[in-house]
Amino acid sequence: MRRTVPGVKDLPVECKILLDEGCDIVMAFGMPGKEPIDKQCAHEASLGIIQAQLMTNKHIIEVFVYEDEGKDEKDLLEICKNRAIKHARNAMHLIFKPESLRKRAASGARQGRRDVGGIGKTGGQ
Amino acid sequence: MRRTVPGVKDLPVECKILLDEGCDIVMAFGMPGKEPIDKQCAHEASLGIIQAQLMTNKHIIEVFVYEDEGKDEKDLLEICKNRAIKHARNAMHLIFKPESLRKRAASGARQGRRDVGGIGKTGGQ
Amino acid sequence: MRRTVPGVKDLPVECKILLDEGCDIVMAFGMPGKEPIDKQCAHEASLGIIQAQLMTNKHIIEVFVYEDEGKDEKDLLEICKNRAIKHARNAMHLIFKPESLRKRAASGARQGRRDVGGIGKTGGQ
């Protein structure tokens, strides 16, 4: 199921509706703007998304990419794709094989960028 | 139905009352002042509005215009009108044809200003 | 009914108790100090007051005056009186004739200071 909402602050309730309708997990995609007010909106949305999870006992995977995260449009698009793919994989793992997440824990994996590596390890993925 | 409240912080509960009384969706209009304390009030109101949605499983479309968003009074009025119209359209879509919002997603549409365009597209609307 | 609490952070629950005991509306008066920690306390209290309203579906009119809002003690006292009176009127209107608030909406009315006027209007009250 897929739903589109006007802005990031409309995500929490839409996610909660989907979870209440029977979804096992929801991915919440959003691209907040680069102004301080946009970042505040994203912060408010994040708090609402956490609350929606606590009210439903189900996970919502938040996938936010900030407009000013990329060096240019091409880089931004790359981050979006990378983050969406990695988080989709996380969502799958949480539902179907949660034990597989354990292996990657603290490995310094980053969504949207090259991984940074764990403590005492060299390089990333 | 239309209700007026003294300030933005009175919006969350008034919206919730309307939703509990049977409204399918509510639009919350507010114009926070330009002082830091006004922005904090708007932030608190936004958090309450998100919470009210989670408690009712219905959408509240927040339409806030900051007093200092406009270059002058004429510009400010323009932003108010533009944002109100676009958000009213969003509210209609959410209730009557939510699938139509999908087409506009990530198109860089902005409420209150000329749209900024999506990644890899030129210009706005 | 009137209750007094030690500080602003004790207001949310006291207001909620009054609303649960049958009050239709509550006014919450507080004077936060001028230090950053005092402002944070007021912020926390405000969030609690909004939450209390959402839990009871009733309004709480928050009347906070910051110690550093006045130029001097006389000015501060003036702000307190002005804000208390205007908010008391707002509380009366919300309960007894909510439609009267509509006329004043977006007129730039300010509690505690001379009104600032609406967009495209000159002067205040």
Next chain:
Amino acid sequence: MRRTVPGVKDLPVECKILLDEGCDIVMAFGMPGKEPIDKQCAHEASLGIIQAQLMTNKHIIEVFVYEDEGKDEKDLLEICKNRAIKHARNAMHLIFKPESLRKRAASGARQGRRDVGGIGKTGGQ
């Protein structure tokens, strides 16, 4: 009844447990450190303490003293004692004679320091 928890962020749930077990009021003592992260923890704890009160309809008297509030260790100890005693008195009044708090309202009483006096009054206590 008296309970000890590892840090200030463990206070909200512990206070709520005590209130749910039948306590009429709880005092929450904490001494947050002087680093920004410590102050953020205290802020989070305060929000949780307010929420715990709203969930139980009972008061929690928060008594936090910041490590950097005192000029030196002796001064800090003085603040701790002064604040604890005044707040213990407040807790007693809230439960046994709430009307007595009214007399002290807006008198500029401060917990942990010499009182600052009310508007238009000279000196403190």
Next chain:
Amino acid sequence: MRRTVPGVKDLPVECKILLDEGCDIVMAFGMPGKEPIDKQCAHEASLGIIQAQLMTNKHIIEVFVYEDEGKDEKDLLEICKNRAIKHARNAMHLIFKPESLRKRAASGARQGRRDVGGIGKTGGQ
């Protein structure tokens, strides 16, 4: 029982699920990055963790270590170990002998670093 989640913002609901499934206490381990956005995520996660505790009347021991807390990787690892061990001990005490925590209260014990000592005492542990 042990569960792994993609990021710190996924911790609150996972902890709540574990508590609802019968766990008496949960430890939430996380290592937020060093960017401002990472610290905001940790703040949001902390608020959610406090809320999860209030909804379940059980403790969650939050064990966060910031990537920029250590002077170098070796120091960071040391902090992780030290903090995890001390908090595991706290968790055990909260469940099995809560009265033993009282003795350490206000002793200036710090998780992750050398203890700082209480007021009027010299040195740490």
